[in-house]
Amino acid sequence: MTVSQSTGAAERRTHTEQGIERKQQLLDAAATLFSTKGYANTRIADICAAAGVAKGLVYWYFPTKEELFAELVRSMRLQLRRAQAAAMDPESDPLTRIRQGTEASVVFMAEHRAYFALLDVERAHDAGPELDAVLREGSDVYANDVIRLVRDAQSQGLVPDGDPRLYAVGVLGVVSSFSHALRNGSLDVDVEELAGFVGDWVVRALSGAVTGGQARPRRTR
Numbered sequence: 001m002t003v004s005q006s007t008g009a010a011e012r013r014t015h016t017e018q019g020i021e022r023k024q025q026l027l028d029a030a031a032t033l034f035s036t037k038g039y040a041n042t043r044i045a046d047i048c049a050a051a052g053v054a055k056g057l058v059y060w061y062f063p064t065k066e067e068l069f070a071e072l073v074r075s076m077r078l079q080l081r082r083a084q085a086a087a088m089d090p091e092s093d094p095l096t097r098i099r100q101g102t103e104a105s106v107v108f109m110a111e112h113r114a115y116f117a118l119l120d121v122e123r124a125h126d127a128g129p130e131l132d133a134v135l136r137e138g139s140d141v142y143a144n145d146v147i148r149l150v151r152d153a154q155s156q157g158l159v160p161d162g163d164p165r166l167y168a169v170g171v172l173g174v175v176s177s178f179s180h181a182l183r184n185g186s187l188d189v190d191v192e193e194l195a196g197f198v199g200d201w202v203v204r205a206l207s208g209a210v211t212g213g214q215a216r217p218r219r220t221r
Helices: 003-037 044-051 055-061 065-087 094-111 113-124 129-155 164-183 191-206
Strands: none
Touching: 003 044, 003 055, 003 065, 003 113, 044 055, 044 065, 065 094, 065 129, 094 113, 094 129, 094 164, 094 191, 113 129, 113 164, 129 164, 164 191
């Protein structure tokens, strides 16, 4: 590689890094403004001003406000899944991993409560077909993650037979309900304490404790 080629490659890397940084600045500013002012009341100009970038630059990354919101949702979803993955011990059994992922979810949602409060508002109102699709996409991703773990737990006799989709709805519902109660002030407890409580709740429910039974080996067919 010649000196000019090396210099050109370094400049491209610098430009790429700057682009990633500017894009994240816009997402961070949008997250704050959407959470405080609401999606409908936040203008692109407001986001650019908060991020400290020229108004025209935002359209290079996000042609519309809807696409910016969609990218924000996907970015937060990725961060949540990374937090879940970091908390789950790959050597542990699947039921333990469900507990670990559940607890990590409660903590993450508490740390980003303004963002999840925004999602509560958007789901309660008519966000439009494009935004509704993005929100549903996220719910499907989380559900599929839990379904896979439930199936693994059933195959090891840790969770009773039953439709894994129903179990997944229960897990996600418990996390969502307790996290929502923490956000709106219905609960006044330490976040780590709540995470442990929700993790215990989920494990007891999945293992069959709610029916007074024990986990049963999966029936062979």
